[in-house]
Amino acid sequence: MLIAAIVAILVTMFLALIRTFLGPTEYDRMLAANSFGTKTVLLIALGGYALSWNSYLDVALLYALLNFVGTIAVMRFFEYRSVTDERDGPESTP
Amino acid sequence: MTAILELLSGVCLLLGGVLCITGGVGLLRMPDFFSRVHAAGVTETLAAPLLLIGLLLQMELSLDSVKVVMILILVLSTNPTATHALTRATLHGGQQPLVFDDDESTGGEGTSKP
Numbered sequence: 001m002l003i004a005a006i007v008a009i010l011v012t013m014f015l016a017l018i019r020t021f022l023g024p025t026e027y028d029r030m031l032a033a034n035s036f037g038t039k040t041v042l043l044i045a046l047g048g049y050a051l052s053w054n055s056y057l058d059v060a061l062l063y064a065l066l067n068f069v070g071t072i073a074v075m076r077f078f079e080y081r082s083v084t085d086e087r088d089g090p091e092s093t094p
Numbered sequence: 095m096t097a098i099l100e101l102l103s104g105v106c107l108l109l110g111g112v113l114c115i116t117g118g119v120g121l122l123r124m125p126d127f128f129s130r131v132h133a134a135g136v137t138e139t140l141a142a143p144l145l146l147i148g149l150l151l152q153m154e155l156s157l158d159s160v161k162v163v164m165i166l167i168l169v170l171s172t173n174p175t176a177t178h179a180l181t182r183a184t185l186h187g188g189q190q191p192l193v194f195d196d197d198e199s200t201g202g203e204g205t206s207k208p
Contacts, residue, residue: 001104002152005145008111015118019130027127027184034176035121035134038169039114042145045165049149057161064165068172072179079183 002050006043013039030074037067103151110144113137126192127184135177142169 016039019032041064048056120133146166150159 001107001148005107005111005114005148008114009145012114012118015115015122016134019121025127025189027180027187027189028130031127031131031134031180032121034180035117035138038138038142038173041165041169042114042142045162046145046149049153057158057165061161061165061168064168064172068168068176071176075176075179075183079186 002046006046006050009039009043009046013043026078030071030078034067034071037063037071041067099151103148106144106148106151110141110148113141113144117141127189128181128191131177131181131184135174139170139173139177142166142173 013036016032016036020029020036023029023032041060044056044060044063048060114137117134117137120137121130124130124133143166146162146169150162150166153159153162
């Protein structure tokens with residue numbers, strides 16, 4: 001069952017990667033990247049247990065934190081940039 | 095007792111894996127950004143705890159179990175927050191949800207217009 005879950009996570013990561021490369025807007029790419037990061041946390045946790053690594057859960061914990069902070073930072077940048085665009089002109093969003 | 099735990103863990107892992115793939119397919123095939131958020135965010139919030147609970151039921155009780163619970167709480171609290179921030183930034187960025195309307199065609203099966 002652990003192997004089946006790991007394979008499912010890998011398939012999901014592949015699909016999210018396709019959406020990351022394919023996404024029409026930058027928001028789609030960021031959503032897929034966030035999903036990819038969460039799946040990476042799960043993959044480290046399950047795969048580390050299956051391969052009996054040493055301190056994999058610390059790595060997974062740190063990766064979850066970093067993923068959240070990175071997503072929030074990029075979203076804040078997007079929002080800030082769009083606000084300044086609205087002040088300059090309403091039709092200047094790329 | 096061990097057999098019951100194994101069975102419960104297997105069910106959790108299988109359900110989590112199925113939800114994972116469902117979210118991935120929805121992320122790839124939905125026509126609009128907001129429906130993609132729905133497909134990815136909602137399933138992710140349920141799939142990650144299911145997979146982690148399945149892992150928790152397999153390992154013996156030690157410090158690692160506490161770490162798994164910490165990851166679970168972290169994922170469960172930060173994931174909806176990140177999705178909320180993402181959607182809010184998208185709405186402020188000028189993206190509109192794709193609405194099928196007869197009066198004004200918004201591009202059919204394409205993405206929503208900014």
